[in-house]
Amino acid sequence: MVLISRSFTGFLTQLSSLTHHNAFSVSAAAAAIQKMTRVRVVDNSPQGTTPWHRAPRVIHVYTKNGVGKVGDRVLLAIKGGKKKALIVGHKMPGERMNPRFDSNNVVLIEDNGNPTGTRIKVPLPTHLRKMEGEYSKLLAIASRFV
Amino acid sequence: MCFLNFSRQFLSQILQHNIIQGYTGVVRGACLISKARRSTQFLCRGYTCLSSQQSFLHLSTFQNCMGRYFFSELHRKDTISQWNSTEKSRTQQDGYEIESDSSHRKLQEKFNIDVLVSLLRQENAADICVIKVPEDIQYADYFIVVSGSSTRHLRAMALYAIKVYKYMKKDCEPNAKIEGQDAEDWMCIDFGSMVVHFMLPETRGVYELEKLWTLRSFDEKLSNIPVETLPEDFIYAADFNVTK
Numbered sequence: 001m002v003l004i005s006r007s008f009t010g011f012l013t014q015l016s017s018l019t020h021h022n023a024f025s026v027s028a029a030a031a032a033i034q035k036m037t038r039v040r041v042v043d044n045s046p047q048g049t050t051p052w053h054r055a056p057r058v059i060h061v062y063t064k065n066g067v068g069k070v071g072d073r074v075l076l077a078i079k080g081g082k083k084k085a086l087i088v089g090h091k092m093p094g095e096r097m098n099p100r101f102d103s104n105n106v107v108l109i110e111d112n113g114n115p116t117g118t119r120i121k122v123p124l125p126t127h128l129r130k131m132e133g134e135y136s137k138l139l140a141i142a143s144r145f146v
Numbered sequence: 147m148c149f150l151n152f153s154r155q156f157l158s159q160i161l162q163h164n165i166i167q168g169y170t171g172v173v174r175g176a177c178l179i180s181k182a183r184r185s186t187q188f189l190c191r192g193y194t195c196l197s198s199q200q201s202f203l204h205l206s207t208f209q210n211c212m213g214r215y216f217f218s219e220l221h222r223k224d225t226i227s228q229w230n231s232t233e234k235s236r237t238q239q240d241g242y243e244i245e246s247d248s249s250h251r252k253l254q255e256k257f258n259i260d261v262l263v264s265l266l267r268q269e270n271a272a273d274i275c276v277i278k279v280p281e282d283i284q285y286a287d288y289f290i291v292v293s294g295s296s297t298r299h300l301r302a303m304a305l306y307a308i309k310v311y312k313y314m315k316k317d318c319e320p321n322a323k324i325e326g327q328d329a330e331d332w333m334c335i336d337f338g339s340m341v342v343h344f345m346l347p348e349t350r351g352v353y354e355l356e357k358l359w360t361l362r363s364f365d366e367k368l369s370n371i372p373v374e375t376l377p378e379d380f381i382y383a384a385d386f387n388v389t390k
Contacts, residue, residue: 044371112329118353119367126284129336134325136334136341139285140355143368 032092033058033068039076039106042088043117043141048108052079056106069094071131076106083116084109086138088124099125099146107138115141257314259288259340265310266292266342269303273347277359288340289359293347297330300344304333311337 033039038055041048048056056078061068068074068087076085085108089101108116113134120138123146128135139145255261259276266274272293279289294300304324311322319338326333331349335342343355358365 044367049372113326114329114332114349119358119365119371121368121371129285136325136336136343137332140289140334140341140343141353141358143358143363143365145283145285 031067032090033072033074033087033104033106034061034066035059037104039074039085039087040103041076041078041085041108042105042122043107043115043120045108045115045117047079047083048117050079070098070125071128071133071135073109074106076108078108084111086135088120088122088128088138095127098127099123113137117141119143255314257311257337261310261314262290262307262337262340262342265307266290266303269306270295270299271303271344273350275356277356279359283362286336286339286341289355290340290342291350291355292342292344293350294344297346300331300333300346304335304342304344307335307342 035058037058039058041056056076058068058074059077059082060075062073062075068090070087070089072087074085074087076083085106087104088107089099089103089105091101091104093100105122107120110116115137118141120142121144123144124139124142126145129139263274263276272295273291275291277289277291279286292303294303308322308324322335322337324333324335331346332353333344335344345353354367358367
């Protein structure tokens, strides 16, 4: 799943010697979150937590350029269906004094902006509060801030 | 009615601990406003100002009560008068004023928690829950959850709160906007030092924000999230030589 594919990030040519070799190439974090990036769903919604043979992937980013940063809404292909989500952390370094996460974290959201899950265990960045957009609901169900 | 005694016991323990400094002003505000508005047959609902407790002595009783939303049942005029008598002995809080409608008062008053709660009561908000957020969580000072009877009611309350805030704020303070305008069951407003959430009772039962914000890490939904474990064939990237 996402964790197995995360382990391959960073090494390219040694793959042929391993038994669990996958036929895709990986690159370092290039441009935050764009189409076809695999993401990690961090809330406790049933759609995000039940296992599936394919990791959730971004299929559309709702910004002017196709790059998603923290606080941008994206469309995910998850468990054979489409779901909107909000980015709460990415591997790409952003501003100097803002946290950088080791995985591309995402929280599932309904069309009206309500979060699908009820709790978020993973720490959320505090600069979400100052950004333009509707993040108070996510901050209300978060347990840790970073 | 053992339920009421249970909750009274719990509240008296909170009062004794004197957790919140502004609490005295807040409770007295409730009593004063009820006296002022009695002529208009205004039903005054008290509210508990809970703080996130580090020592969870009352955890079991609290969890017992929480599941049944005891707030609206708890607060009758007799309990408010009981608080009134205990609070009278405490010292006067400087700068406390009753909310009035005269325009010359605008510059002297600040849009603080008392004003917000009194306007929520005026709007017949149900189950007002005010939680004092501890300083370590640098989010806000007060976290308020309020129920409404319908979507229209929630929207009306939110718009009225914004209106009063705009009237009372100084020009240097930023504007507050309503988040979740197109959602029908959950709206929220972030006033900087306070955050208000307007929800329908069903939505409130689904999310249980009060539980999360009072029992911070002891919340049951948080502990029900299974711990993420690495799969057996996981290889840590640092163990491999990376050649590009």
